Amino acid sequence: VFTVTKRADLHSKANSKTGTKTSALAMVQPLALFGSPALLAGEDAAAYHQLVSRFRAAINPVDIIDEMLIADVVALEWEVLRWRRLKAELMRMRELKALQDFLSNHLYLKHYRKSFVEDLTEILQDYLEDQTEDDARTLAHKCAELEPDAVNKFNQIVAGNFNITEIRETARVFKAEELAQDYARRKPSTIKLISKLLAWADTSIDALTLEPLVEELDNIERIDRLTTIAETRRNAMLREIDRRRAVLSEALRRQVQEVEGEFKVVEKTPAEAKNAA
């Protein structure tokens, strides 16, 4: 006959067992046991450990095998994030480069005049030490407009050491780089300007980035394959944790049913009943 006392004994045994396992788990350092985190140069170790904590809190490991599976889930999730980040970054860089090339060919003087004038002023100041900055700037402005007299004067001053067309080209490329960066940061005025330039050239940002993306197709496919492998394995780990939980809960349920089936309330003896009254 399974008495209340016996049941209580079993409970206390079970508790003591759980207690032993918990203290054993507390001694375990999961990361050290399952290998150090596979971080690459530039990856954030603190973010990785945070991910470990989040998964452990969510899954609540019951034994060392659970810990092992969690370590795997975290490592695989980290890998998925790594590949996604790499793919996004690769595509973004390609887009930026395509936009930069487009802008280098489609910017008008009015878009990069300021930096062109700045460059010319700086060069002229080095040569015209006896004159003021304003004089140099006035001449630079005229050179930027390609006024023949001003250009001749500039060539005489720099004595052939600089080519005004090259300086202009550098200013244009520099401005194109700057605008592409601003576009990536979604600066409203730059987006407006670039949209206008794209419309004038009868193209779109999608058309512009298509060709460079085709060039990256092999890399993108490779990254996608790695992402899929990591995702599939991570999901398999989660299923394995689920399966273990289901088995554990099934075993517990069966135990409870057996215990319930054998449970009988011990009748009070007449003396105890009398005392209670």
Added chain:
Amino acid sequence: VTSERKIRANRANARASTGPKTAHGRSHAARNALRHALSLPVYSDPLLSEEVEAFARQIIGTDANPEMHEPARRVAEAQIDLRRVRHARHQILSQPLSDPDYESEVMLRKKSALVLRYARRFDLSMPMPDDVMEILSSKPQGPYKFAAILADKARELLALDRYERRALSRRKFAIRAFDAVSRRNLRIEAALQT
């Protein structure tokens, strides 16, 4: 029923396509298993086998049932194997990534071709033009570098992936076997207590 002629042809084809033929191919294939030594069982390394035993003891915990030892050891063995494969894979990626002078194999070939082309056309005593020098001194950076490494190491990564898949599969079935033994022991224990 497969005809006698077909069987003969199949056998002849099989003989013609089993492994490398040349001396170079054979010596290369003979070294395959030594590259990462991942095909060697963990018990061939005393340090690793010690680790397996220690890990198995941790899996078993306080349960002294001898039936648990074998499945626990199998879980530990597969886990240590998995760790070895992942470490090798990590090294393949992390070493070139932390090398500031890393250059992809494709770009190295392109650069060599460029120098050869230049040498054929021009006098090598003359300094190379700036644009050529720029190409020769350029190095992949950021995501381009990572993508180049993945492209260069694709074959090695694929080979390691096979090892990892096998180790994962072994560990999965080892865990299931361990859980099954644990459950059976729990049932026996409960039955004995009643």
